[in-house]
Structures are given as structure tokens and as C-alpha cells.
Amino acid sequence: MELKTLTIKKFRTGLAKKEFSAAEATGEYLKQIKEKDAALGAYLSIFEEGALRAAVETDEKNAAGEKLPPLAGVPVALKDNMLFKGTKATSASKILEPYVSSYDGTAVKKLKASGAIILGKTNMDEFAMGSSTENSGFHPTKNPYDPSRVPGGSSGGSAAAVAAQMALGAFGSDTGGSIRQPAAFCGVVGFKPTYGAVSRFGLMAMSSSLDQIGPFARTVEDAEALFDAVRGRDGFDATSLALPEREPLTLEDLKGLRVGLPKEYFGEGLSAEVARGVEEAIGKLKKLGLNFKEMSLPHTRYALSTYYIVMPAEVSANLARFDGVRYPGLPEVEKEADALRDIYFKTRGRGFGAEVRRRILLGTFVLSAGYYDAYYAKAQKVRRLMSEDFEKAWSEVDVILTPVTPTTAFKFGEKTSNPLSMYLSDIFTIPANLAGLPALSMPVKGYPLGGKELPVGFQLMGPRLSDKKVLHIGKFYEQA
Numbered sequence: 001m002e003l004k005t006l007t008i009k010k011f012r013t014g015l016a017k018k019e020f021s022a023a024e025a026t027g028e029y030l031k032q033i034k035e036k037d038a039a040l041g042a043y044l045s046i047f048e049e050g051a052l053r054a055a056v057e058t059d060e061k062n063a064a065g066e067k068l069p070p071l072a073g074v075p076v077a078l079k080d081n082m083l084f085k086g087t088k089a090t091s092a093s094k095i096l097e098p099y100v101s102s103y104d105g106t107a108v109k110k111l112k113a114s115g116a117i118i119l120g121k122t123n124m125d126e127f128a129m130g131s132s133t134e135n136s137g138f139h140p141t142k143n144p145y146d147p148s149r150v151p152g153g154s155s156g157g158s159a160a161a162v163a164a165q166m167a168l169g170a171f172g173s174d175t176g177g178s179i180r181q182p183a184a185f186c187g188v189v190g191f192k193p194t195y196g197a198v199s200r201f202g203l204m205a206m207s208s209s210l211d212q213i214g215p216f217a218r219t220v221e222d223a224e225a226l227f228d229a230v231r232g233r234d235g236f237d238a239t240s241l242a243l244p245e246r247e248p249l250t251l252e253d254l255k256g257l258r259v260g261l262p263k264e265y266f267g268e269g270l271s272a273e274v275a276r277g278v279e280e281a282i283g284k285l286k287k288l289g290l291n292f293k294e295m296s297l298p299h300t301r302y303a304l305s306t307y308y309i310v311m312p313a314e315v316s317a318n319l320a321r322f323d324g325v326r327y328p329g330l331p332e333v334e335k336e337a338d339a340l341r342d343i344y345f346k347t348r349g350r351g352f353g354a355e356v357r358r359r360i361l362l363g364t365f366v367l368s369a370g371y372y373d374a375y376y377a378k379a380q381k382v383r384r385l386m387s388e389d390f391e392k393a394w395s396e397v398d399v400i401l402t403p404v405t406p407t408t409a410f411k412f413g414e415k416t417s418n419p420l421s422m423y424l425s426d427i428f429t430i431p432a433n434l435a436g437l438p439a440l441s442m443p444v445k446g447y448p449l450g451g452k453e454l455p456v457g458f459q460l461m462g463p464r465l466s467d468k469k470v471l472h473i474g475k476f477y478e479q480a
């Protein structure tokens with residue numbers, strides 16, 4: 001049996017029937033990592049010993065006839081901004097290089113309880129700021145489909161790990177597209193849940209009103225299984241919530257479902273390849289009986305500007321804690337600095353990369369007394385208008401379909417000298433974060449893609465709390 005290509009569903013039945021052991025499966029994924037990751041750079045740390053130990057425990061339970069939890073033995077990877085007790089968590093920043101998590105984040109605790117095996121922590125743009133993983137403080141990650149291209153970001157390591165069969169599933173965080181965009185670039189499924197559906201306790205905060213943890217997988221069905229394992233209300237995160245339980249959609253329910261195509265997402269800047277891919281997806285969904293309708297989300301054009309005010313404002317507050325005192329500082333600063341002020345300046349000046357510093361400065365500016373009303377307060381109002389666009393839309397359509405990204409994966413260095421062009425790669429994903437909506441990014445042609453083609457993804461967004469509906473539509477697309 002090809003362990004590295006199984007879906008979670010097949011993995012479950014295979015393990016229960018003892019067609020393979022959890023230790024064999026974990027061993028196979030660790031072998032894939034050893035063979036491929038030197039070239040791809042998806043991982044920042046690998047837990048060979050811990051992973052194998054956990055797998056052996058699973059096998060012992062299985063041998064003793066114990067009922068296995070839903071993700072028993074499933075080898076997964078975690079983005080490096082998620083806390084996993086006793087292991088390094090750097091958010092790919094030099095400032096946190098020596099840091100070791102002292103507790104498990106809620107999603108990680110739940111994953112462990114559901115039996116998943118944690119293989120390692122994945123590379124990312126520093127503190128999740130970026131769209132290509134080129135902003136990692138350590139090394140870039142390559143796109144498994146074409147190593148001269150980026151895997152997307154900021155969760156590029158998680159997407160590449162799943163695409164290259166170096167993990168069966170993975171987790172990332174999405175603040176403006178960091179799960180969906182790399183999923184699209186790497187030809188895998190990525191899901192950003194409704195804001196609050198997964199607890200953010202133990203996720204390093206970038207922009208607290210936008211951040212959301214979510215899964216990467218090869219199929220939508222697998223993504224749902226990973227999401228189910230981590231979601232739910234959590235006493236440690238006041239914004240967390242439980243989704244209403246609902247019956248799975250049936251094929252019959254799809255007939256007549258109304259899908260909106262917002263015209264703002266199909267205009268200028270959309271590349272021909274992506275437009276063609278999305279057209280193909282629409283064609284397939286029409287055959288399943290879905291009805292498409294053109295519509296408008298008029299405030300979409302302000303999404304990027306709004307995001308680049310709200311997000312840096314929250315970044316500047318959240319990253320203030322990294323001052324060289326409360327978290328382990330840079331060893332050389334400890335030796336040199338003789339005054340507290342000096343510790344702050346040197347730690348933050350040297351420990352943070354250029355993009356992080358840029359955003360802290362922008363955020364501090366938009367929150368400053370003289371500019372707060374002109375920028376931050378105004379952006380909050382526009383954010384509200386964008387949410388209202390969606391609220392109005394839900395009376396006309398059940399879900400909305402759009403491209404995930406304007407282009408397919410771009411080349412290394414193509415956008416690094418111009419931050420604005422990098423920011424534009426999230427133009428279609430940011431609105432779902434600003435409005436807190438669930439959004440699924442899935443490959444038009446499924447996984448894995450053969451030949452030399454680059455993957456293209458499409459996005460399905462639904463009303464708040466409609467996560468399951470969105471996932472189930474994706475599942476039928478995949479089966480078809």
C-alpha cells in the first residue's frame with residue numbers, strides 16, 4: 001500500500017483493519033521529509049523521535065482493541081506560529097529563534113487528543129506577514145510543482161509539505177489569505193473557517209480581529225476531518241464559538257443552489273490561466289445543478305486599503321511584547337546592551353525583518369493621535385460597509401465563487417522589491433477575513449496535478465457559520 005498517497009478517510013480504515021501500523025505511516029512520512037525537504041525547505045523543525053513514539057502508542061492502543069480517536073496515527077505538520085509544548089516556535093523570526101513553547105495551544109491540544117501525530121513545524125513568512133514565504137527569517141520554501149516559483153504565503157511551508165507528500169495534512173493561519181493563497185499555488189485544499197470557529201489560544205497573534213487557524217489537505221473531505229478535530233468554543237478565547245450542527249448537504253440539495261459571481265473579482269488583473277481555470281470549475285458545478293448569477297460587492301475595491309490599515313494597527317500592538325525582556329532576547333544584545341532602552345532598540349531593530357518593521361511603523365502611524373480618525377477609524381467604517389455588502393448578498397445567493405489569486409505561483413524575487421505588488425496577490429482573499437466569513441480554496445483539477453501545468457484554485461465563500469455547507473459543496477465538486 002502506498003502510505004504517502006492515502007487520504008485520511010482511507011488511512012482511518014486501513015489503520016483500523018491493521019493493514020499498516022501508525023509507526024510505518026509516520027516512518028514513511030519522515031522518510032519523504034528526509035528525501036525531499038533539503039530541496040524544498042518546507043520545515044523549520046522535525047520531531048522524529050516524538051512522532052515515532054506517539055505512533056507506537058497509537059499502535060499499542062490499536063493492538064489492545066481500544067477505540068481509536070478520529071485522527072489516530074494521521075501525520076500532520078503545524079505552522080511555526082502555533083504553540084506545541086516543549087518545541088520551538090519562532091514564527092520564522094530571528095527574534096524568537098531560541099523560544100520554546102511552554103504550553104499547547106488549544107488547536108494543538110485538540111489535535112493531540114484526536115490522535116494526530118505531529119511531524120514538525122513548517123516555514124512561513126515572518127510572523128505571517130507575506131504572500132510568498134520569502135519573508136521567512138531563515139530560508140525560503142520552494143513550490144513543489146516548480147522550484148523556481150514560490151509556494152505562496154504566509155503558510156507556504158504547510159502547503160508545500162502537503163503538496164509534496166511530506167505530511168498527510170497540515171495547519172496554517174489565515175489573516176488575509178495565508179491558507180488559501182498558498183493552497184492555490186501548491187494545488188491543495190485550504191480552508192479558512194468562520195472567524196472564531198477555531199480557538200486562537202496558542203496561535204501567535206498577527207492581527208487578532210482577522211487571524212484564523214485552518215487546515216491544508218489533499219481533499220476537501222480530509223480538510224473537513226482536520227477542521228472537525230480542532231474547532232469549537234474555548235474558554236481561553238473569548239471570540240471562539242461553536243458552529244451549529246447541521247445535516248450534511250446531499251446531492252439533491254445542490255440542485256438550484258444559488259452561486260454568486262461578484263463582478264469585482266473578475267475584472268482587470270485576473271490572468272488568463274486563472275480565468276480559464278475558474279471558468280472550468282463553474283462549468284462542472286453547473287452540471288451538478290447549481291445556478292450561477294452575476295452580482296456585485298461594491299466595496300470590494302477598498303478591501304486592500306482597509307486591510308493595510310487595520311492589520312498593521314493590530315500588528316503594532318501585538319508585536320510590542322517582543323521587547324527582548326519578556327521573551328528570550330538575542331544573545332549578542334544581552335552582551336552589548338547596558339540600558340533598557342538599548343535592549344528594546346537593538347532587539348527589535350535586529351530581530352525583526354524588514355517587512356515586520358515596515359508594518360509596525362505603519363500601524364503605529366495609523367493609530368497615532370493625529371491620524372487615528374483619518375485612517376484607523378475610517379478603515380473600521382469601511383470594514384463595516386464591506387460586511388454589509390456580504391449581508392445583502394446572502395439574500396440573493398447561498399454562496400459566492402471567485403478566483404483565489406489573480407495569477408498562478410510567481411517566481412522568486414518577482415515581487416520582493418515592490419511590496420505593493422506583493423500585497424495585491426491577496427486581493428480576492430482579504431474580504432473574507434474582514435467580514436469573518438468561511439472560505440474554501442480548492443484546486444480546479446484536483447490533487448495531484450500531472451504534467452507541467454501550474455495549479456489553479458477557486459474560492460467558495462459562504463455566510464458566517466456556513467462552514468459545513470461550503471465544505472460539502474467542495475466535496476461534491478471533488479467527487480464529480
Ligand code: GLN
Pocket residue numbers: 128129130131153154173174175176177178179206311426
Ligand atoms: N499576505 C497577507 C499579508 O501579508 C496575508 C497574510 C496572512 O494571511 N497571514 O498580510
